[in-house]
Amino acid sequence: MNKSATLTKAPMSVMDAIYTRRAVRFYAPTPVDEGTVGLLLDAAVQAPTAVREEPWAFVLVQDRETLKRLSDDVKKSLDEVWRDVHLPEASHDSRFSIPENVFYDAGTLIVICGKPLGRFVAADCWLATENLLLAARAMGLGTCVIGLAVNTLNAPKWKLELGIPDEMTAFAPVIVGTPSGETPATSRHKPAVLRWIK
Secondary structure (H helix, E strand, C coil): CCHHHHHHCCCCCHHHHHHHCCECCCECCCCCCHHHHHHHHHHHCCCCCHHHCCCEEEEEECCHHHHHHHHHHHHHCHHHHHHHCCCCHHHCCHHHCCCCCCCCCCCEEEEEEECCCCCCHHHHHHHHHHHHHHHHHHCCCEEEECHHHHHHHCCHHHHHHHCCCCCCEEEEEEEEECECCCCCCCCCCCCCCCCCCC
């Protein structure tokens, strides 16, 4: 199947994908197939990139045992994670409750990593992440960024196991899969415009 034809036939507009994308936390057990992962990565690398550096690289994890071990290690490091996001463990509310598996039993984890090429590497990798999230939504897949996993993914042990070179940084761990139910919409505040100079 032609990649461009598949993306052209996406069942929704970009605006629909933006407004209906949700952080999905319930997944069917099957991993995303190789062709679909390829389409998601192709969409990711269409993102804007400072001075055409294209600093991104990707790690794909679909092995259940590896995902479980990684999840267990993420949970062991939560005290440090709470400090990083300025949420004392005792005060975090239900929005931050930790599931048995931090990857919500999704069958596919895509980690967007960046090479140390310049000051906009993190921004480039997050732009690629957003492309991936919207492409997945357009294809009927669910996604969720698992920020809790970033510290663990950048630990030497996991960088070695996942093939992330020492000089690279894991920026965005994204689970992808077929949703196993409906994810309700959440409201957003109106844009806060500090000033509009005309």
